[in-house]
Amino acid sequence: MADKDLEVVAVAVTKKTHKNRELAQLLTAASCALIGGLSQGANAADSWDVDSAFLLYSESDGRVSAAEPVISATKNFDEETKLTFKIAADTLTGASPNGATASDHVQTFTSPSGKGSYNAAAGEQPLDDTFKDTRIALSTNWAAPINRDWAYGVGGYLSKEHDYQSLGLNGSLSRYLNQKNTTLTLGLNLSNDTANPEGGVPTGLVQVPLSSSDSEFTQRSDAENKNLVDVLFGVTQVINRSTIMQFNYALSTSSGYLTDPYKILSVIDDNAGANFGGNFQSSGRDLYLYEKRPDSRLKQSIYWQTKHQFENDNILDVSYRYMFDDWGVNSHTIDAKYRFRFDNQYLEPQLRWYTQSKADFYHRYLNSSDYTSTDFASADYRLGDLDTYTLGLKYGYKFADETEFYTRFSLYHQESSGDKGYGKLTTQELYPGLDAAMLILGYKF
Amino acid sequence: MIKVHQGFAQTTLSSLVISCTFFSSALWATNLTSPATAKAAPHKTVMLPEYQTNQKISLEMEKGQVVLVDFWASWCGPCRESFPWMTSMQAKYKDQGLKVIAINLDQEKGQALDFLEEFKPGFSVLFDTKAELPEDFGVIGMPTSFLIDRQGNIRATHVGFHQKNINEYESAIAKLLAEKGE
Amino acid sequence: MRRIIHLVGLLALPIIVSGCSDMGVKPWERDVLAQQEMNLISDPLESSLDDHIYFSKEASSGGQGFGGGGCGCN
Numbered sequence: 001m002a003d004k005d006l007e008v009v010a011v012a013v014t015k016k017t018h019k020n021r022e023l024a025q026l027l028t029a030a031s032c033a034l035i036g037g038l039s040q041g042a043n044a045a046d047s048w049d050v051d052s053a054f055l056l057y058s059e060s061d062g063r064v065s066a067a068e069p070v071i072s073a074t075k076n077f078d079e080e081t082k083l084t085f086k087i088a089a090d091t092l093t094g095a096s097p098n099g100a101t102a103s104d105h106v107q108t109f110t111s112p113s114g115k116g117s118y119n120a121a122a123g124e125q126p127l128d129d130t131f132k133d134t135r136i137a138l139s140t141n142w143a144a145p146i147n148r149d150w151a152y153g154v155g156g157y158l159s160k161e162h163d164y165q166s167l168g169l170n171g172s173l174s175r176y177l178n179q180k181n182t183t184l185t186l187g188l189n190l191s192n193d194t195a196n197p198e199g200g201v202p203t204g205l206v207q208v209p210l211s212s213s214d215s216e217f218t219q220r221s222d223a224e225n226k227n228l229v230d231v232l233f234g235v236t237q238v239i240n241r242s243t244i245m246q247f248n249y250a251l252s253t254s255s256g257y258l259t260d261p262y263k264i265l266s267v268i269d270d271n272a273g274a275n276f277g278g279n280f281q282s283s284g285r286d287l288y289l290y291e292k293r294p295d296s297r298l299k300q301s302i303y304w305q306t307k308h309q310f311e312n313d314n315i316l317d318v319s320y321r322y323m324f325d326d327w328g329v330n331s332h333t334i335d336a337k338y339r340f341r342f343d344n345q346y347l348e349p350q351l352r353w354y355t356q357s358k359a360d361f362y363h364r365y366l367n368s369s370d371y372t373s374t375d376f377a378s379a380d381y382r383l384g385d386l387d388t389y390t391l392g393l394k395y396g397y398k399f400a401d402e403t404e405f406y407t408r409f410s411l412y413h414q415e416s417s418g419d420k421g422y423g424k425l426t427t428q429e430l431y432p433g434l435d436a437a438m439l440i441l442g443y444k445f
Numbered sequence: 446m447i448k449v450h451q452g453f454a455q456t457t458l459s460s461l462v463i464s465c466t467f468f469s470s471a472l473w474a475t476n477l478t479s480p481a482t483a484k485a486a487p488h489k490t491v492m493l494p495e496y497q498t499n500q501k502i503s504l505e506m507e508k509g510q511v512v513l514v515d516f517w518a519s520w521c522g523p524c525r526e527s528f529p530w531m532t533s534m535q536a537k538y539k540d541q542g543l544k545v546i547a548i549n550l551d552q553e554k555g556q557a558l559d560f561l562e563e564f565k566p567g568f569s570v571l572f573d574t575k576a577e578l579p580e581d582f583g584v585i586g587m588p589t590s591f592l593i594d595r596q597g598n599i600r601a602t603h604v605g606f607h608q609k610n611i612n613e614y615e616s617a618i619a620k621l622l623a624e625k626g627e
Numbered sequence: 628m629r630r631i632i633h634l635v636g637l638l639a640l641p642i643i644v645s646g647c648s649d650m651g652v653k654p655w656e657r658d659v660l661a662q663q664e665m666n667l668i669s670d671p672l673e674s675s676l677d678d679h680i681y682f683s684k685e686a687s688s689g690g691q692g693f694g695g696g697g698c699g700c701n
Contacts, residue, residue: 053672057680068679070672078608079522079700088675148586148604179585180699181651185692234692236667238651238699242659246667250690301690305667309659323687331687339664356686382686394673408673414684438680440673520661521700550655579655587654587700605700 053442060435064094081144095127099263099379102428113199114212166193181238189230196223197261204292224257242309252299265379270367277423280368291378299325315339328360350392359383403445412436483598487581496570510544512593519560521587527606532567661698
């Protein structure tokens, strides 16, 4: 009942985004309806804070580019009681690696819908250029104190793409200790996702058919589900007047359809002979299989963050995350930001380093001699050995009326690595890197 | 999973209902501590500079009045909210013998002065820049208010400032003012 | 391995909580922590945009937190 109301409100909100005043009125009405008696005590703290940002993301070599506007509006009932609505939209265009290896000849791939095909030139990384998507995401969150020692938050989330939907609910409970110098928080997030890929859900580790008239296509189901449960336990500690630290442990389980329906793998010929290391032939053409991942994943992570303000008012923000899961992925992330503060401006260099080890079932390609005995396989580089670096610079300006404008430019670099193959395959670039540029513009009022 | 969702939605709804009930009831009692068990206000003789007059005054100098001592700082949001209310209380109950004294705990006095310039208090403000008083008073949050009777004893304490409780705050003041000094 | 980590976590909790009771500041010493810039997540939208990018480009996601600290008022 409650989440249904939220949904109605959220949908109504999207239609009104063009005019902020209307939006504000609508949000007020919605929040009043939602909280009923609570909102009666109108007071000085009653105010709206609007936070908006726009992201442009662009990969080199004509790969993916994205634009994402976000706006969030927070109604402050008092110092700690808040209702937030957030809307994000993004559009993606461009080409994305389909998982197949580069080859010494032109490769032809069936498009995901089965209604067309695309090519990759000899020696080129195969990219699926049919990749195009628009996403709308809505979320709302309510946070309030229970009494001096306890606080809670509840929220809902809905996102929609033409081939993917996600619906989520979350809640958190916080306990303040030691004159609010220590905060213990328990958070829970549940989400139910549905994938309805173009062309239906392909059968994992089966040869990619030539077209949608193939029997593999006709027996496909339209949609598959995925469920996620995240539990987070965190301790936030005030160290001294200018230092605060947080330590979190998070457990995340997903179950259901975790495969990427658009990703495939090349099968490479490992029979001695002229085609050793070339594409293996089946039914008179190069053999590609749809990828297949296990239907459950358990991730755990440990996260530590510290923020410290120096005597000169500059702020250092450092965090580290270690994540490991039962797919065999281990990762380390270090993120550091240093904010130089001037009267009403700031300049903030940012640095991030990420490294992950590959999933057990990650294979850059499969071998002709044993691909039939494989249970799970994916050539998605995001599950392979990967190092990434982000270098960014942020600049912000605070106006006298307490509104703030900021902009940030960052460069993102990815390096993949792994098994180099054999025979003819060794002459191909199996792990091309990726460079991307990001620009964020933000305004808070 | 759908079942889980329904269950969760119910929990969410009931937690909202529970929180509504919570908020409609008071978080602290209107009842004053009885004079027999009330503690004497500490540091009555400490002299602190007053914003309005620049004179040093102490709490002892207000003996015979009902005093609302409020500890605050410029960076504290609820403190900001409490200023108009304290101004109106001072005006309304001045004749009955109420004295509102707000003790500022900013470590940098300049920030407090900017704040006072903006919020123009209609009550006395003292600067305790070295935080001599709050520890012994037992300030556990910002703001914390102490209602002191005509004999100099602390008869009520409230931590924080909540708009929804202002009627309770006011009735405690009225009750204490109605008590005649023996 | 996993069991060990759970165990370490459980053992560490009371140590963290009790050890932490010696740290911290008085309620009137929170002027610096009350600054918006000192929130652990001071720019939620910027963080959510980053999370969205990294989520779609890397195998790890989440783990970061939420509030705590701040003005500690009321």
